[in-house]
Amino acid sequence: MSKKHILHGFLVAAFLVLLFGVGLSQPILDIVQGERPQVLEVFSAPPTEKNLRAYEKEMEDTSTIVQTVRPYMQYAHFLGLKDLGKDVLAGRDGWYFYKPDVQFLIEPWSGQEQVLAAIRAFHDTLAAQGIQLLVVPAPGKPSIYPEKFSARVQPGHGAVSRHSREMLARLVEAGVDCVDLFTLFEQNSATTSLYLKQDTHWSPEGMRLAAQEVAADLQRRGWVTKGAVKYMFKPVTIERHGDVLRMARSPQILAAIPPESTTCKQVVREDTGQPYEDSADSDVLVLGDSFLRIYERDEPHAAGFTAHLAQQLGMPLTTIINDGGASTLVRQELSRKPQLLQNKKVVVWEFVERDLRFGTEGWQVVPL
Amino acid sequence: MVFSSYIFLFCFLPLALLGYYLLPGSTTPHGKRNFFLLCISYVFYGWSNPWFILLMLTATAINYFCGKVIATASVESTRKTALVVSIVASLSMLGFFKYFMFFQSNVSLVMGLFGAGPVHWLNIVLPVGISFFVFQGLTYTIDIYRRESPPARNFFDFAAFVSLFPHLVAGPILRYNTIESQFRDRTHTLEKFASGILLFILGFAKKIILANTAGQVASAVFAAEGPGVMDAWFGAAAYAFQIYFDFSAYSDMAIGLGRMFGFEIIKNFNAPYLSDSITDFWRRWHISLSTFLRDYLYIPLGGNQKGSRRTYVNLAIVMLLGGLWHGANWTFIVWGAYHGALLAFERWRGKHSVYERFPRPFRIAITFVLVLFSWVLFRADTISEAGRYFAAMFGLMDPQPGSALLAGEIYTQGRLALMLVCGLLAVQPLQAYDWAKEVTWGKVAMVLPLFGLALATMFVEAFNPFLYFQF
Known part of the structure; x- marks a missing residue:
């Protein structure tokens, strides 16, 4: 056998061992684990385009070799390229951003009419039942801290959230009452860190500022009279990796970056000492997304937006929370639970600004 | 698949x-x-x-x-x-x-x-x-x-x-x-099979490591509402790299696979970004299409045998139809017309560009810029979008408030480094097709780790389309 033959044979063998090795390892593993080899699933459904795509995706997502290699490779990408995967963008000074938040600010958006129609329809339906609606778009992190994402943004930059501001203006023009957190946050962003570095969401301080503003707005308008329930604060420090970092799906990355430490103020009833709890009988219904979930239903619990809004208003509130679903899903849930609107005077509707464009199920008109 | x-x-x-x-x-x-x-x-x-x-x-x-x-x-x-x-x-x-x-x-x-x-x-x-x-x-x-x-x-x-x-x-x-x-x-020989593997791996790595990264930059910039001047040029260059490394990678993989099954498939690219005129570009870019159009359309139309005026018309027709072949959109028609006009102009000058007396690096650079403009037409979804992009390239558009953020997305260390690698590889003359003809231990030692790296990268990437699938 000539030297050339050995060389060619080596390359061919190495290539084939890799292809066959990976290809065969999965069905063998499946069989060893007592399962039907996933590769045979292709015969379990008609070969339609949809079924084939689903099969292909499932095969890649559940492959042991892919699942084993992916986190390490993502970590290598992070170390070498500061790349954290398709959903995450690395900013400056240890700040990380959720890509759709940034996309919403950079890219054109033409869905204003649909959003306006959905919000107006909801407003009018509630008004017909004598219920006030207060719309609270939550600024995305890059709207308030663009300089933490791009060095090109200088301190004292102008507003970058054009779409949201225009939407707010159009809503107000259409007679929908709104809270402008954009201006408020921009005024306070230099002195207080209003967002978590590793997370898409606001910090406890940002959340509290929003809750105070909404409470003050509701009282200013005379829609809510302060209740008699007394709450007090209990400081709780939590340490966690933010959701943006966790989106990279690499434990190695999480191990390399220290978790963010945050001190929350858990809201506790003065009379019972129990953490804040929602009440279905409240005058106020709060709809929203994960900006309401954080600190409230996540640890430390009872320390999120609704708890702080309740503390400000002196009464427990009713809530419907759906991650990423504040555009339509929360209203659909409300339409399935009409009893939640009984005795309500006010609905507060929070949604993050990126959901103007990316909200799950878009902006449908939902009959109540 | x-x-x-x-x-x-x-x-x-x-x-x-x-x-x-x-x-x-x-x-x-x-x-x-x-x-x-x-x-x-x-x-x-x-x-x-x-x-x-x-x-x-x-x-x-x-x-x-x-x-x-x-x-x-x-x-x-x-x-x-x-x-x-x-x-x-x-x-x-x-x-x-x-x-x-x-x-x-x-x-x-x-x-x-x-x-x-x-x-x-x-x-x-x-x-x-x-x-x-x-x-x-x-x-x-x-x-x-x-x-x-x-x-x-x-x-x-x-x-x-x-x-x-x-x-x-x-x-x-x-x-x-x-x-x-x-x-x-x-014939089916171990040598041919091994050579096919080399070419396949090079194509695969080009696609996964270079084309996809350049594609992420291009996608971000082309999707932006109002990119700045530098961003727009950077995005256009990124698309030029994406389409080259993506399409030539597909060709490399196709030729490599062909060799594994005993076939010899023709070379499709020959360092197109080293072209020093548009005429030269079309001898180096998507060679199988340009020769097809020449032999099955241009020559039957009369080629250059029916007088100079008819030659220009034939060139224009061929490039218009070539543009339309790429896609059913006015952008592709204008893209074809643009190339047709440039080719006809160079034909009028005896197949010489206006800048033929410049030193070769300048000729290459000017040709690249001319091709870059055509890629803007090729990439844009509509003519008005292309117009908007050209306006951004020449500073004729007011940057939108969010455009300052674009820099944070596209000028990361990793992307800059990979764009530099793309640029260097795009202007070097050795082509994968030729490089893979002979298998050596050195090449094997290079491509096997490269294959592993590209495979592992594929596992983390979600952005993975071949551009020419749409055509």
Whole structure:
């Protein structure tokens, strides 16, 4: 056998061992684990385009070799390229951003009419039942801290959230009452860190500022009279990796970056000492997304937006929370639970600004 | 099915190779192997949408039987009629599936001018690779008509030629007369197989590591509402790299796969960004398309044999149709017209560019910029979007408030480094096709880790389209 033959044979063998090795390892593993080899699933459904795509995706997502290699490779990408995967963008000074938040600010958006129609329809339906609606778009992190994402943004930059501001203006023009957190946050962003570095969401301080503003707005308008329930604060420090970092799906990355430490103020009833709890009988219904979930239903619990809004208003509130679903899903849930609107005077509707464009199920008109 | 996918690499390809080489009695003539290739190529094609198989089978059958008539008929008019049937049927199929929606949207546009509402007659899904297999089918009947090739031995050999999976959905465009002999007789050697592996791995790495990264930059900039001047140029350059590394990678992988199955497929790229004129560019870019257009359109139109004015017209027609071949959109037509105009202008100057007296690096740079403008047309979804992008490139558009954020997304250390690598590789003369001809230990030591790296990168990437699949 000539030297050339050995060389060619080596390359061919190495290539084939890799292809066959990976290809065969999965069905063998499946069989060893007592399962039907996933590769045979292709015969379990008609070969339609949809079924084939689903099969292909499932095969890649559940492959042991892919699942084993992916986190390490993502970590290598992070170390070498500061790349954290398709959903995450690395900013400056240890700040990380959720890509759709940034996309919403950079890219054109033409869905204003649909959003306006959905919000107006909801407003009018509630008004017909004598219920006030207060719309609270939550600024995305890059709207308030663009300089933490791009060095090109200088301190004292102008507003970058054009779409949201225009939407707010159009809503107000259409007679929908709104809270402008954009201006408020921009005024306070230099002195207080209003967002978590590793997370898409606001910090406890940002959340509290929003809750105070909404409470003050509701009282200013005379829609809510302060209740008699007394709450007090209990400081709780939590340490966690933010959701943006966790989106990279690499434990190695999480191990390399220290978790963010945050001190929350858990809201506790003065009379019972129990953490804040929602009440279905409240005058106020709060709809929203994960900006309401954080600190409230996540640890430390009872320390999120609704708890702080309740503390400000002196009464427990009713809530419907759906991650990423504040555009339509929360209203659909409300339409399935009409009893939640009984005795309500006010609905507060929070949604993050990126959901103007990316909200799950878009902006449908939902009959109540 | 996409080459850079788990299912192709770890299921389809191993099974295809295993079946092909273990086929009993698999020596020349290659009837059984050709039939096996036909079967797996239909699986490969049908994977994107099983219904498309019927379309390819129909096109194949029409061209095969027309070819048979052309080859056997003794009367010239019969031969010509069969050729016309083949051409009309093939182009009608292409026209309907590829251009009907374009036609419908333009009718709607015109109706709108007269106050009428849009029309919605049909909703046609573009079958993957139709532009490629229709052209390949046409080369068969035309080559037989010109007596440049004998007809295929049987339907299966011809169907295997049309559907040969390595080049089926994104080329190179194979001409029947350049490959028909390989369906009768081809060699399978360890050396050829190893060389195919080298080329396949290089293509795969180019696609996964370079093209996809450049594509992320290009996508971010082209999607931006108001990119700054520097961002717009950077985005256009990123797209130039993306389309080159993506398409040439596909060609490398196709040629590499072809070698693994014993075929020699023609070279499709030859350092196009080293071109020093537009004429030179079209000798180096998508060579299989430009030679197809030359031999099957430009020359039949009269080429340069009917006077200079007719030559310019022919060039313009060829490039317009070449543009339209790429996609049913005014952007592609304008792209073709732009290249046609530049080619005609250079032809008027005796195939010399205006800047031919500049030093070669300057000629290359100017040609690259001219090509860059054409990529903006190619990438934009509409003419107005292209106009907006050009305005951004020349600072004629007010940056939008969010555009300052774009810098944070595109000028990361990693992306800058990979864009630099793209730039350096794009302007070096050694092509993967030539590099992979000879296998050495050094090359093996380089490509195997590269393959591992590219595979691992594929596992973390979500952005993985081949650009030419849409054509």
